[in-house]
Amino acid sequence: MKLAQYLDSTYLKTATQANLSEEETKANVVKLVEEAIAFNFKLVMIRAKYISFAKEMILKAKSNVLVGTVIGFHEGTASIEEKLIEAKKAVDLGVDELDFVVNYEAFKKGEIPLIREEIIKGTALGLKNNKVVKWIIEVAALNNEAIAAISKLIKIIVIDNFGLENTKKVFVKSSTGFYKTENNIPNGATFETIKIMHDNAKPVKIKAAGGVKTKNDALKMITLGVERIGTSSAKAIIEETKVKY
Numbered sequence: 001m002k003l004a005q006y007l008d009s010t011y012l013k014t015a016t017q018a019n020l021s022e023e024e025t026k027a028n029v030v031k032l033v034e035e036a037i038a039f040n041f042k043l044v045m046i047r048a049k050y051i052s053f054a055k056e057m058i059l060k061a062k063s064n065v066l067v068g069t070v071i072g073f074h075e076g077t078a079s080i081e082e083k084l085i086e087a088k089k090a091v092d093l094g095v096d097e098l099d100f101v102v103n104y105e106a107f108k109k110g111e112i113p114l115i116r117e118e119i120i121k122g123t124a125l126g127l128k129n130n131k132v133v134k135w136i137i138e139v140a141a142l143n144n145e146a147i148a149a150i151s152k153l154i155k156i157i158v159i160d161n162f163g164l165e166n167t168k169k170v171f172v173k174s175s176t177g178f179y180k181t182e183n184n185i186p187n188g189a190t191f192e193t194i195k196i197m198h199d200n201a202k203p204v205k206i207k208a209a210g211g212v213k214t215k216n217d218a219l220k221m222i223t224l225g226v227e228r229i230g231t232s233s234a235k236a237i238i239e240e241t242k243v244k245y
Contacts, residue, residue, distance in 0.1 A: 076101030175210035
């Protein structure tokens with residue numbers, strides 16, 4: 001198993017969120033891409049404004065690292081039309097993978113037709129352009145019953161509208177990593193939530209994101225069935241192995 005190929009190395013903070021200048025933020029993204037090339041990570045997950053230069057760096061290095069970005073980030077409440085415009089712009093910039101934030105607040109209110117429409121339209125846009133599509137459900141905002149229900153709903157929508165053969169191009173993803181919780185409750189993937197997602201979404205793929213910081217956590221997530229891990233600790237995870245992948 002090549003652990004590095006499970007890792008989506010992630011930097012999604014804006015300059016304002018990180019209290020940095022635009023130049024410092026870009027430097028952090030450059031470092032992220034350089035590390036991904038050096039360690040052969042599967043993908044870098046970055047903001048759309050950095051897609052073009054990241055692709056240029058990867059091409060120049062003759063690397064296979066992919067570039068992903070987030071859509072409707074991080075609240076997920078943007079309209080379907082806004083999300084589609086954002087996704088199309090990312091496609092035009094050369095992105096490889098699109099991570100949409102599901103409107104989980106609408107889901108909690110029972111607005112299933114809206115959820116169904118955005119998943120159908122967002123997935124269709126991605127697949128039409130030969131992109132992998134991931135749907136972020138924000139597990140920290142949902143109880144276990146809702147995590148199971150939305151995971152199953154995404155699976156049914158994908159199979160019914162795009163066929164079983166396209167489930168390999170779609171993921172259910174746990175978290176944005178930006179959700180604010182109370183009392184220091186984890187805001188990302190946990191072993192419990194990943195198991196629920198796996199049990200209800202498969203054969204749609206699973207991505208664990210948020211809170212995976214060690215090699216042991218990463219390996220356990222893989223044993224639970226995840227095929228991608230989104231983390232800001234990708235380099236540290238690989239360096240724990242003492243083996244260069």
